[in-house]
Amino acid sequence: MNRIQKFFTKIKELLVHRFFQVLLFIILGLFTYGLMFSNVKPEKVEVELFKPSEQTIRSTKTVEDTYKTEQEKEEISKQVADVYSLKKEYVKNKVDLISSIFDSAIEVNKETNPDKEHDDDKENKKGTIKTDAQKVSILKEKLTDEVNKNIEESVFLALVQADEDELKIAKDSTITAVNNVMSSRIAASDVENAKKKVVEELGYMSINSDMKKASNSLARTAIIQNVFFDKDKTEEQRRKAVESVEPIRILQGQIIVEENQLVDRDVYRQLELAGFLNTESTIYPYIGLLLFIFLTFAAFYYFFTFSISKKDNKYNQLLIFSLVFILSMATMKTVSILADLKNSNLEYIFPGAMAAMLIKILLNDKLAVAMIILLGSYGTIIFNGDTPGNLDFSMGLYIIFGGLTAIIILSRPNFKSKVLVAGLLLSLINMAFVMSLIFIMDGHYTRMEYLYYAAAAMGSGVGSAILTMGLLPFFEAGFGILSSIKLIELANPNHPLLRKILIEAPGTYHHSVMVANLAESACEAIGSNGLLARVGSYYHDIGKTKRPQYFIENQMNVENPHDRLQPETSRDIIIAHAVDGGEMLRSHKFPKEIVDIAEQHHGTTLLKYFYHKAKKQDDATLESAYRYPGPRAKMKEVAVIGIADSVEAAVRSMQHPTPEKIEELVSFIIQDRIQDGQFDECDITMRELSVVKHSLCESLNGIFHSRIEYPEPDKLGQKVKK
Known part of the structure; x- marks a missing residue:
């Protein structure tokens, strides 16, 4: 043990120089990069069209399936019904036309019927009395040729034969009936029904039969189609429907094809979209991982260089932090490999709180929190189910939550001397947290699987405590640390x-x-x-x-x-x-x-x-x-x-x-x-x-x-x- 202590003492002497500090962080970065390299390495698969897949393939990224998106847009566009617009001005035009016909008839009646004049006037106007044929001719002159064509002769005759009161009653009733019927939507196929409806409304008029027939004829003539296909509005509705279609995506982690499933054209196209059939290699995942590691270690280098003032403890803390980090990362990678081999969620047994406990006891709370955040961040990559590009955020949350819980537990009085008790308490909290994650994700698991997850979470807490107690003496002896224990x-x-x-x-x-x-x-x-x-x-x-x-x-x-x-x-x-x-x-x-x-x-x-x-x-x-x-x-x-x-x-x-x-x-x-x-x-x-x-x-x-x-x-x- 003295040799180990001397060895670490020599390393601490070297770390006094800035060059060796930077070198240590570079070594840690390369070590971390090497561990996570396989987790971001693009996966190449061997598949053939119309042959069963030899493995289950998950998408490593989220991409839009443009073909299916266009299909969905076309389908939605077809489902949009044609838009028909109501021509409200048609109602007014027909009402005005009926009103004009009756008004003209009333004028003709006044001009050609002297019955209501004084006796003196009657003698003077006897020579002006017109026959019915002449009255019809006068009435037609007051109307347009187009209107005259659409009105039967019997209607004109009934109009000129009726007195003024009958004409007024017929006018009001006909206008009301036409307005009521034409105010509703009348398609081309509904015109005949609408005409029947207007006749039914006029059936209650108390006028002579000839005048009633004339009113019915005029009303039927006034009823026409008032809704027509609106091309602009139809196109607008279809455009809105197409815009509302969400792009269909192949999600990151989504299973594209399962083992022994036939690779049809649709599956083959999805594999091509996800980049599995692309023979060209990409360096972006490697650059992304390198940049991520550089940013994290640059932040910690700044922290150790400028935030720790006591030089006697700085290099000791740096060396302890590095060793605990290496040990934790190696353990994390080992657990992830075992989980992949057994195709199970063995990762929940990872003793992530061990690092937090060791740093908390040997150093301080700030470094313990920093350590657990770092491990949680890297855990999202390492525990990605060996699917490149995938990030398991639930596992990252699990590591961070467990580590922070361990720090809080050990902060209580007398708990530093009861690491095992703290581990048991942590096990219960870990189990509850894992169950909460499973329930939130709404996974369908058997009772045995729930027990398995609970046992793994409890094993993580107890394992963290046991490893902490086992490693503490080596760190204390190797670095001459006087811990609370x-x-x-x-x-x-x-x-x-x-x-x-x-x-x-x-x-x-x-x-x-x-x-x-x-x-x-x-x-x-x-x-x-x-x-x-x-x-x-x-x-x-x-x-x-x-x-x-x-x-x-x-x-x-x-x-x-x-x-x-x-x-x-x-x-x-x-x-x-x-x-x-x-x-x-x-x-x-x-x-x-x-x-x-x-x-x-x-x-x-x-x-x-x-x-x-x-x-x-x-x-x-x-x-x-x-x-x-x-x-x-x-x-x-x-x-x-x-x-x-x-x-x-x-x-x-x-x-x-x-x-x-x-x-x-x-x-x-x-x-x-x-x-x-x-x-x-x-x-x-x-x-x-x-x-x-x-x-x-x-x-x-x-x-x-x-x-x-x-x-x-x-x-x-x-x-x-x-």
Whole structure:
């Protein structure tokens, strides 16, 4: 494992140079292109006309079937009925004609009939009385030749013989009947029926029979065809009907011909349209895939170059991200190949959430989300059913949804230590999501197929958790990563070193637990790793187990051995616990962060008690000789643990701690360390130190709160009466 760690260390050293960073992304891009090359490679098929197909062929793209579209347009055009328009002006013309005939007849009646004149006038006009033949002649003169041709002589005779009142009654009735009948649509075939209808309407007139016959004849003459074929409107309707026809398309993924199905002319034509019979190769799918991969990796290169500020972590994160990506893509391709071989939807068992879990635990949430989006995008191509050009968006959604769900689950408190529990919960959610996809697509499946899909989805969740737990130790060891799971393992009270502290130095153990509580709260208050602070506090004084009796917390009812020692000897013993602690932790292969806490929690602070004691004996004593060797705190967690260590010991030695005294003491210790330069190599800010002070005071006030003073017995040893 050390060789692997050294190998990755050398790679990280190379990644410092921009050239090797670009080279890594090029390698990742080529690897991805190689995996997905077969998924976009145009498929060539061997088919012959009027022979069964040797395979099921699906369209790789959506194309319009122009032949069937034109056929559909012709069929729709034929179904459009001819449009006939109603000539409304015909009604008015015929009504006006009938009205004019009757008006002319009334005028002739007035001019030639003196019956209603005064007696004097009658004598004067006797010479003007006309015969019926003359009246008919006068009436015809008032009308046109065309009208005269269409009217029978008997009609003219009846008109001139009728009096004015009869003519008016006949006029009104005839006009009304003609208007009613002609207002409706009358085709050429309906003219005779319309004439019968108008005669029926005139049958109720109360006039003499001759006048009634004349009215019927005039009305029948007025009834003509009033609807005619409208060529322009017919063409317009057909044009609209043709435009409404949706183009008939061969859809991407649609089965053109099934295995052993006869390839007739229609199927052969569709295969030609879809490009399967085209012998010329195209490079567009390859260019599209190359462009897609370039865009995605260019975005991630920009992210890693400009968004990650900590250079110590940048190359570590880049290398871990790359390895997880390669592993996930290889797994994805393997699952897709197996699914194609077995001709089943085995792809739902792909443990896509594994990558999200690993990146979430090893790195951070942002990179985990980026990873799962990248895998989901590539999954739409890899899980395309080996149909070039096809994209399985449902599988892409499944991968992204499962990965995001895993990230959310692991974001809950204490779930980082329960990856398997998270996997089980993810399995149930995966199963529900797969069922939702199947129901939305309205697929017709058997009960066994539903069970199969559900089992595959559950296997994906559990498999992701198992693979995550199995791969975590390799990443942690290979990259020296201190994950939350590793920290929780080290926090186990049954750990051999914690048992050693508890048994050999119980006072130190109690002190370490108190420091852990204080440091964890303070680190979480400033946004640092509270779990690292807690676990580091447990082991920060492990070096004291070599000489536990020389430290005051372990001196219970015994003489302090330092009273009999020279200051130089006491100094060496006290200072040695930081160095010894680091060596012990290294020998047990503890993470570097825990070792640093043990060595750095005192920084280069001064052993004031023994320095002043030595100063009294020899005024030439150098202050530097009584300082810890350091180094000073490099991390915020170490700085906070150092403050909590001093504060806990100081407050515990106070006789009657009050909130005011505790706050004054904490402020003094923090200011003393600032002035001593103990935080000069750490990026902790003054604002964060103020937050740390507030958090420590709150925690200490809760621990050292005032207690009720119970009354003492009257006499020592006196028995309490029942």
